[in-house]
Amino acid sequence: MAVHRTKSSQRSSPEVDKIVSDAISLAASGSQIEDRFWEARLNTRLMRLLKSQNQNVIDAALDQTFRINTEAFEVLADIAETLAESLTMEKDGQSWDVLLLALPVVAHTRYQIPSGPLPVKAVEAIAMALQTSIASIDTRLAIIPWLYSIDQMPHSHCQTRLLTESLAAAAISGEDIKLDLKEMSETIAVLADPRFVIAAISAPSGSPIFRWQSEPPIKQERGVSLISWQTALAETMSSLLPGCEFELILPEAYFTNCRLADKYVRPLSIRAAANFLESTLGVLPAGLSCVVAAFGEEQVDEYRISFSLKGSPEIVYGVIWPLYDRESVANDALNDMSDDESPIKRICDALHDAGIEDVFRHAMLFDPELCDDCGAPLFPDRLGEAVHAELPEDAPTQQPLFH
Structure with missing residues (x-):
């Protein structure tokens, strides 16, 4: 993306x-x-x-x-x-401001996170929640009847602009959305991942789009809107995401919420990994050890987190903590725990929150190696080697992926 x-x-x-x-x-x-x-x-x-x-x-x-x-x-x-995510359009002599929205729900599970077509009742519930909790008066909506995984979303500014233009016309005119959803790519099975509903919201140019922009009595603060949004859609999302724990994020502009959802899911990936290893290997989080290292060619692009049984050098699982455009780490601060906002500090806090106390951190930048045979990312061990993560031979063969 x-x-x-x-x-x-x-x-x-x-x-x-x-x-x-x-x-x-x-x-x-x-x-x-x-x-x-x-x-x-x-x-x-x-x-x-x-x-x-x-x-x-x-x-x-x-x-x-x-x-x-x-x-x-x-x-x-x-x-x-x-x-890419906003425009102004003329319709019947009226100028409209249009914004593409991402409506994220961050989920994790021990099973599978659904995606795909949205039932009509779910779309209606989402529209009602947007109108009553998020949108200002005189706004119009167009909602794509699909629950997206991240790999199904537009992958560029150009693709996003095309989608914005298509939804803008539908929102302003009230006509059906003209999108072909039949050729949607397959969703990669992961146990911690965001799901998205994509919508366009339009308002007469110069008018507020969101309730927090409006004047009283329509105006309400973002925090109030978020609680109202989460309450209004709790039942609908529970039916769409059976067997999942989830959190609804406040609807906002497309790119902002894509980044925010990706950041939300990173600590959930660690928790999901610990839950999976507990259920698969019968090992409590306190019985796990982790190795954390930065990976990239010239700069840090991601951290990779290796999981092993305490006392064993064998890496049984791995999770990737990606960095995004607006995050950077100096090569001399890869292991700096003094900054509470640094990725390494956030990773270690997430590991501790998941119940894993034995954490080893490398201070060097690793090459982002992949397995020559299967293309899977390699993960660091304590000796500084990048190795393949392998579950024990007697573990279930069906291995889920994480973010």
């Missing part, structure tokens, strides 16, 4: 250089009037690429900017995402 860290192999081109230069200039701007100048330039360049479906140039510009100026990267990423 575009919300993930990109790695473009495309050589720099004049168009990439212009976008990078404009983003750096915007990041250095000291006034709103200059901001508007550079924003207009970037809007024009990026919209041309979105319309021509030229995602490679956008990715190359983001990758280059990320490497040389993180503040400019933030600026460029924000504009690219805004153009």
Whole structure:
């Protein structure tokens, strides 16, 4: 997905250089009037690429900017995402602002997390909850009748823009959504993962979209809206996700909520792994040991967490903790526990919360190796080797995956 860290192999081109230069200039701007100048330039360049479906140039510009100026990267990423997930459309003389929403539910289970078509009653319940808990007055909605897994979502800014345009027309006109959902990709079976409902919300231009933007008595704070949203959909989601524990996240803009859901699921992946090993091997979390290490080519792209039985060097399972575009770790701080917001501190806290106390941390950056035979990621052992995670021979052969 575009919300993930990109790695473009495309050589720099004049168009990439212009976008990078404009983003750096915007990041250095000291006034709103200059901001508007550079924003207009970037809007024009990026919209041309979105319309021509030229995602490679956008990715190359983001990758280059990320490497040389993180503040400019933030600026460029924000504009690219805004153009992909929002627009203004004219209909019968009325101008409408439209925003693509991601409605995440973060789930974990010992079985399987469902995805696929949504029943009509579920779509109606979601629409009602949006109107009563989230949306301001005079708004219109279009909801895709599908419960998405992350691998089924649009994978680029260009794809997201096409979806936004399609849903915008449906939301404003009230017509049926014209999407082919029959060729949806297969969902990878994982035990801790987000699920999403995708919707578009439209409002007359200049009017509030969300209740927290509105004036009293419609106005309500985000926290109140979240509680109302979770309460309204608890029963519906329980029926859609049998055998799962889940948490509903406040509906928000598409890219923001994709990142947020991915971050929410990371500690759940660790808990799900501990639960799986307890049920499969009969080992309590206190009887497990973990090894944590950073992986990447030049910079940290992810941490990999190895699970073994306490006292045994054999790695029986592994979980990946990915980093996203707006997260970075210096190569001399891979093992820094002093910062409460650092990935390594969050990982160790999640392991301790899951009941695992024996945690060994490497301070070196590992190459992101995969198994030559099966393509599975390799995980670190205490000796600093990247090895294949293998359940004992007498364990069940059906192995679930984690995030």
